[in-house]
Amino acid sequence: MSAIRVQTADFDPGEEIAKLGGAQGTTGAIATFTGLVRGDGGLVAMTLDHYPGMCESEISAHVAAAYTRWPLLAVRIVHRVGRLTPGERIVFVGVASAHRQAAFAACEFLMDYLKTSAPFWKLEEREAGSNWVEARAEDDASVKRWQSP
Amino acid sequence: MKLLYFAWVRQKVGTSEEVVTPPASVNTVSALVDFLRERGPGYETAFANLKAVRVAVNQRHSGLDAAVGPEDEVAFFPPVTGG
Numbered sequence: 026m027s028a029i030r031v032q033t034a035d036f037d038p039g040e041e042i043a044k045l046g047g048a049q050g051t052t053g054a055i056a057t058f059t060g061l062v063r064g065d066g067g068l069v070a071m072t073l074d075h076y077p078g079m080c081e082s083e084i085s086a087h088v089a090a091a092y093t094r095w096p097l098l099a100v101r102i103v104h105r106v107g108r109l110t111p112g113e114r115i116v117f118v119g120v121a122s123a124h125r126q127a128a129f130a131a132c133e134f135l136m137d138y139l140k141t142s143a144p145f146w147k148l149e150e151r152e153a154g155s156n157w158v159e160a161r162a163e164d165d166a167s168v169k170r171w172q173s174p
Numbered sequence: 175m176k177l178l179y180f181a182w183v184r185q186k187v188g189t190s191e192e193v194v195t196p197p198a199s200v201n202t203v204s205a206l207v208d209f210l211r212e213r214g215p216g217y218e219t220a221f222a223n224l225k226a227v228r229v230a231v232n233q234r235h236s237g238l239d240a241a242v243g244p245e246d247e248v249a250f251f252p253p254v255t256g257g
Contacts, residue, residue: 058238079233146181157182160253
């Protein structure tokens with residue numbers, strides 16, 4: 026069972042975690058990641074641009090890949106778009122499995138791919154003006170560790 | 175052919191989407207870029223450094239050598255920065 030949402034509205038991590046738990050009694054571990062807007066460097070706001078349709082299909086493809094790699098019971102991903110101010114939530118990745126190793130690993134795997142392949146772009150707004158965030162080489166390096174040689 | 179532009183590529187080109195009818199010889203992303211560069215200075219600036227531009231054909235990440243045709247949706251954008 027997986028749920029993928031791209032939305033302007035905020036989300037409630039507690040509600041997402043509750044939905045990941047399920048009632049079946051087989052879930053033994055839920056690992057989650059919540060990304061927030063950092064206010065460093067005098068950031069006023071961040072506006073997220075995205076490619077509707079492709080975002081959902083890219084995320085779905087990586088969720089499917091995670092299911093083949095680890096014994097997962099549920100995955101929930103929420104990514105916000107539009108204008109966000111420091112402290113606001115941007116992204117949520119939650120993974121449920123029987124054991125913690127799979128949940129931790131799949132959560133990191135999904136977050137790494139989300140950053141390097143899902144078509145979202147951040148425009149940073151500061152007092153001096155706005156500029157598009159450049160992709161980070163570290164993010165490409167993070168995703169490489171999931172690719173078998 | 176439907177074209178989409180995102181982030182700074184959209185700002186440089188000056189539009190978020192458009193429909194173009196290139197000649198039949200334009201059958202790869204690379205040829206499409208050459209065709210678009212002729213359309214004006216905004217396109218020339220956007221495609222000045224192809225290393226900085228990514229492409230998706232029918233919503234799948236693709237390369238400059240990917241095939242394109244009249245029914246395709248082609249998107250140009252900078253490297254992604256979500257999450």
